[in-house]
Amino acid sequence: MSVDPADIETKLNALWDEQQDSHTVRASLFNLIAFAPDPGRKEALQTIVDAIVERFPCRILMIEQHTLPLIDVDVSTYYVGKLSGDTVGCDLITFKSPENLLARIPYLVTPHLMADLPVYLLWGDDPTRPNPIFEPLMKLSNRLIFETTTSPLKFAQPLCALIKKLAKPVVDLNWVRLANWKSLFVKTVEKEAVERVEISSGREGIPALYLQGWLASEMQWTLREFHQRPGQLVTIFNHCKIETEVTNSPSLDQLHFFAKGTEFFFQKLEDPLVVLHITRGDTCDMPQTFPLTDEMGSFRFWKDVFFTPKCDEYPSLLETLKI
């Protein structure tokens, strides 16, 4: 229901009071401020929010840039599951604002953050793009979460600067999605021996670039050249050439590592599995299958997003990708 900003808490309390006898639990582990720059992006962001609250019920403060002439505030309860017979739900406060009034939004959000609980900013846009509400909201937040939609080669430099300035944990969902690929690689490939890599990746090659940025940072390779052709990215480091085929798939599909005559070929099968073929000269090992639990449906994924302490791995890989 649309409400006057002065009545947000009263109306929310009234909504919960109405359900007092229906075994509902009003849960809240943290404050989640989510920003969508347009209604289209809101849909994608909503999927992420749904996945979050399913695991971690929280107070959601959803900000949607809209074409409405004035700011509209809406409150509702948001049911996320059952616990011992009780329905678990949380608060949802939605602020819809036209672009010219966006600067007013932090004033509306601030009074409704729940004290003592962490504040996470889920930014549904490129955080390096100027936006009047980013800085004031970030000032209130303990952690920035976003999802890259463009090549990290374009924003590595400004993002590095932003991370330094914020001095708070910064999490790109695309980076967290690679957690399982990284551990698979570490378990199976002798990274010092890698001479050439071929990757097949969706999402405009973002996962592939992140993976090679991480590898380069681990190996202290230096980026020498970068070429972009239709459907293909080529990055040349001082010790390794990496070719990426950009596909339409939603994630990383295939990884080929060539290391001292041995070929490691990871192929993503039906979720959530990856099969590894190792070829040494003329011989092939028996294929090995690994679970892939790094997607948004997993607890581990969201645990990494929200609770991993600030670490240098992500900024280091961005440094490697600076052009």
Added chain:
Amino acid sequence: MNSLQASRTPEPCIFVIFGATGDLTARKLMPALYNLAREGLLPAHFACVGFARRDKDNEIFRKEMLEAVNQYSRVKPVDPTLWDSFSQHLFYHRSAFDKDEGYASLKTLLKDLDTRFGTQGNRLFYLSVPPSHILEIVPRLSQNELVYPSDHPKWSRVIVEKPFGNDFDSAVALQKELRQYLSEDQIYRIDHYLGKETVQNLLYFRFSNPIFEYLWNNHHIDHVQITVAEEIGIGTRGRLWEGSGMLRDIVQNHMMQLLSLLCMEAPVNLSAHAIHDEKVKVLEAIRPIEKDQAVRGQYGAGIVNGKDVDGYREEPDVNPQSQVETYAALELYIDSWRWAGVPFFLRAGKRLPKRATEIAIFFKKAPGNLLGEEVASNVLVIRIQPNEGISLKMNCKVPATNNLVPVKMDFKYGSYFGSTPPEAYERLICDCMAGDSTLFARDDEVLTSWKLLTPVLERWAQAKVDFPNYPSGTWGPAEGDALLESTGREWRLL
């Protein structure tokens, strides 16, 4: 004597309100009297006289008071039967405060009411007037024998509203003047914060829960934050505010009272005298405030509750170049065995993002780095208003991970006790009728507080600041944040 635990029974008396046509009478005093009557807490022999300059009679006064109670009482609707009976005890007496004849006729009226209502000659005078009128009224009460010597079998008491003086010297002068006519036990300096259930609970909470009291010292507490935040501006109080400011209006009285209750040692008993003694010791132990330990601010235009609001200097009756502060923050140290080295950060501001008065006690962090990550402090929060309650922030392992997340245990008055707690004024008026001054400020508390803060006021008066320095709807000036940041801490997000 066990004065905190239960008020003594209010004694028969006549309650005389000076400034009976003012805002406080309508919003607080009359609703409080009505609710005391409703709860059966008014003395059976009781009458109330409104004393003011405006021309009206008893019937008009009663009608206006009914409207006020209908609008401001915590319990609605007004019970018509009860009101009919209660209103028969209400009277209006017209006079200017500086006219002697008005007091002579008041004396006659009170004698008459004594006869009619059996109020036994006891008088309670509530001075709901600007400070400049106090010394017009009290001498005339004395000259007309409306106040008695303190050893007289009948009693007379005077409730004085804040501010009690404007700085240390003026408070001392006011005290000296009053003492020419009244003894200290006849002066009740009201601070409505002390009548709030949550404030009264501070002592109960501390001294009935050893698990906390054992930790209540510099061995375990890292620092304390006390916040009085209001979203409203100064509204129509421009003229009054220009003569006061946040340090005088909130910090000198309400916040210093909260601080002293929070930090005092256990009294030898619960008598008013014993409690006041311990509170004064805390105030006397506060180290003089250095220049860089006091920050002031003034709100500019901004946004509150989604609406554009004016800056302080644009408010009615405010000097467009005003240097008066609407925000004050202090870093205090109490040089006592218990509190040595513990910083106390106080902040009070108008036009902040939300209304909240609370005390947050930050305990020291877990030693070492056993859990491999920064562990947040435990924080005990005593919410004075709104959402009265107490919460404790703890660290908890996120299930199926090795990570920590802060969680909180939360006690809410409303959830446990259900009914609306009595208004502060109800308790305080009732206590005064019973002769219990525990929840009122004693002279030495007020003077010690002024002694501490007057040097800050003097420093501020000598140096101009580039106001406004915070937009309405934000948490105050950057200097306020820097006050804590310089010690490696930050204000708790409310």
